[in-house]
Amino acid sequence: MxxxxxxxxxxxxxxxxxxxxxxxxxxxxxxxxxxxxxxxxxxxxxxxxxxxxxxxxxxxxxxxxxxxxxxxxxxxxxxxxxxxxxSIDPIRALYWSAVTNGICAVPVMVVMDANDGALRSHGRVSLAGLAAGLSFGSLPARWSCLWLASRSNG
Known part of the structure; x- marks a missing residue:
């Protein structure tokens, strides 16, 4: 199967x-x-x-x-x-909750960092800040892959 x-x-x-x-x-x-x-x-x-x-x-x-x-x-x-x-299909609900999380998580991290600079330490970008930047920067590519996958599955 x-x-x-x-x-x-x-x-x-x-x-x-x-x-x-x-x-x-x-x-x-x-x-x-x-x-x-x-x-x-x-x-x-x-x-x-x-x-x-x-x-x-x-x-x-x-x-x-x-x-x-x-x-x-x-x-x-x-x-x-x-x-x-x-009458919610649990498999579909799981899929869409993961999509929603993927779309929302990185912008929320960026807003949180902008509010209190939690990802920076002593004026320098920390490793966590670099990871957040890479995550945010790759978001359009990940959204495009998600869109292409949804188109190929019908």
């Missing part, structure tokens, strides 16, 4: 390795990933929104002192779990 368009296809692809246990192995992996991903993604979203809005953030804070942070954390977790009940 070389083309995977659904969760069922992904489970079937495990057949040569897991045999009759392929569905069980796939289900265990998906459930495990979900149990790991929902709190991590919800937490990172809450931290990102909270820090951008300059709210008190952190799991070490009591809910009374970081109400907006905990509200964002709970909302993101509920949204992540609600996606299960929507």
């Amino acid at each position: 070389t083309e995977i368009n659904s969760s069922t296809d992904a489970a079937k692809a495990l057949g040569p390795v897991a045999g009759k246990f392929a569905l069980m192995v796939f289900a265990t992996g998906i459930i495990g990933i979900g149990l790991l991903a929902v709190p991590i993604l919800a937490g990172s979203a809450a931290f990102a929104v909270g820090e951008a809005c300059r709210w008190p953030v952190g799991l070490e804070r009591q809910p009374k002192e970081a109400m907006a942070f905990y509200t964002t954390l709970a909302s993101a977790a509920m949204l992540g779990m609600a996606i299960i009940f929507m």
Whole structure:
């Protein structure tokens, strides 16, 4: 099997390795990933929104002192779990979330650096600053490859 368009296809692809246990192995992996991903993604979203809005953030804070942070954390977790009940193709959602991350990550790093110079040290560009510059500079080429790949896949 070389083309995977659904969760069922992904489970079937495990057949040569897991045999009759392929569905069980796939289900265990998906459930495990979900149990790991929902709190991590919800937490990172809450931290990102909270820090951008300059709210008190952190799991070490009591809910009374970081109400907006905990509200964002709970909302993101509920949204992540609600996606299960929507008619969203999980493979397509995974693909588009990766595309969105690839498009947004580098410009966000550049804006963060412009705001506080975090990637520079003592007036010189650090190794992290050089890596960010290369990432940002190669973005048009990566977008072009993504566009070409999407055109060739139908």
